[in-house]
Amino acid sequence: MARSDHADETDEPTSTATLWRDVEIDPVEIALPSGVGYTLRAYRLSSEVTLSEADPASGSGDDFDAASAEVFASRRRPGADDEAELEPFDEDELTKQALAAGGRKDDDDEDEPAAADDESDEDSDEAEEEEEEDEEEAGAEEVPVFLGRRGKVYLFKSPEGLVDFVKSGAEHDLSQLDSWSDLVERITVDDVEPSEEDRYELDLVVENLRGGHDVWDHTLIIKAGEIARDLGYALRIEPIVNALASGSPLDDLDESMRAANEGGAKAFFARRRLRKHGEQQAALGWRTIIGKISGAVDWRD
Template sequence: MAKDKKAPEEDDTSSETETTEADNDTDELDADDTPQRTAKADAFWEKVGVEPVEIALPKGVGLTLRAYRMSDAVEDGEEEPEAEADEDEKPVKADKKDKAKAKDKKKDDEDDEEIDDSEESETDSDDEADEKDSDEEPEAAEPEEIPIFLTLNGKLPLFESAEALVEFVKSGAPTDLEAIDTWDELVKGIKVDYVVPAEDDSYELDLVVKNLRGGHDSWDPELMIGAGELARDLGYALRLPTVMSTLAVGSPLDGLDNHLRSVVDGGLKAMFAKRKIRKIGTQQTALAWRGIVNKINETVDWRN
């Protein structure tokens, strides 16, 4: 009688290998899902002189567009028309009686005029100088580089997806960014795949206050410097006087920004900058930045 054959044992090694390969494939898909900035996107944004920007706020993360242009290239300075003279208002000729009265009055006043002649000459010379100064046109302000965003009616639309941003750009909405010279070219050529912000154009305003409250040793210079740059740009573009004054040249936050830049640059200046930073009040600085973030938050129009 033949012995029963032993059933072959299942190979656990093959199943483990298949599971590992599946996990690797999933990881690769996750990595591929992250938008990558392509060479075509770089060329497009460089051509139109605009960049996509990603802004993280306490309420969420959104996309917008930002450009830098010289102020005289985007502001339309229309001159006011000169007032036209009324043809009906013509000089009236004096009659002989009026001329005689004027002649007698002139003769009676000659003595007084001689007495006051010296004083009047001085006064006349002063009046002529003042009139000359008033006739001189004030010097026009020199053009400066200004930021322009995809703002609309004093609001900052932030888009949760690249698709929503592209749809808005192509919708014909009267955004402030259409004042740039390459707007038509941007509308025609923009693609969803192009809307990938560069690393330097991603800002985390939602982390600023938390970072400041962590104490001087935890302060992130690059985070703070980037937040300051964006806040200044938005303060100007959205006409936010509180934000502009809080970050103005000579303000405490401006001084902090200078110290942080010295820390990033390194060297001997970095050592002195760190000492100065430790003297800055943590709570006061955090409150100032909280006010900035809140003001910017109030202007945001979230778009899905």
């Protein structure tokens, strides 16, 4: 048994796993109606990364700001009502919530002391700046960042194409990460092998939902929600973030599926809740989301 354990520790896949663990970036496989592609995704605090400005031609929202980030961060609100309607995106209210969560004020000038030349005022300014930085960092959320730029995610049809691009020195949102140069030096084609949890079959979602409650693949739909939320935030696609926000019909569907998978009495009631979701309504909502994602893909090689 000891010899077998040692053999497992020296297998080649361990080198690949070590690479992704060291750089804190993961390869992702996304299947869309237009094809299957590979990309990279990382999670970092919102205070540590800056997403490139979306190209207006990409269809991403120009006003995607802290309010949209708050919707993304609060998507797991428990107890969503069974009959919840998709509420309109209330920018004023969501902005207030986001600013409160980040520990900031609506008017930055309120906290600024009157201009003064003496050292005590300068010390006060520095102390307030440090306090604001601490508050912003405390309110920062972990957010997704993809291999892409300006509201587009780059999908590569082969691992070879992905590796060639990584080593090309091209500009993109992941190049700002501290670990990016390490990945550039170490990555090989064999390393581009996404784990099962990082494979998403968006091309099967609509057909599965149309098949009816008895054939719904809960894992398929739940995983689709995870990647769609990540892409919606990272690419600044406000309709996706809003459609999957807490309390929306599709988020309630997601919550019910998660509960149904847990087993026990909770699962029994969750399955009853799932019956209240219309197949065609769910399929239509997901078809729209997948269409938005497809429109934000920049296919490479």
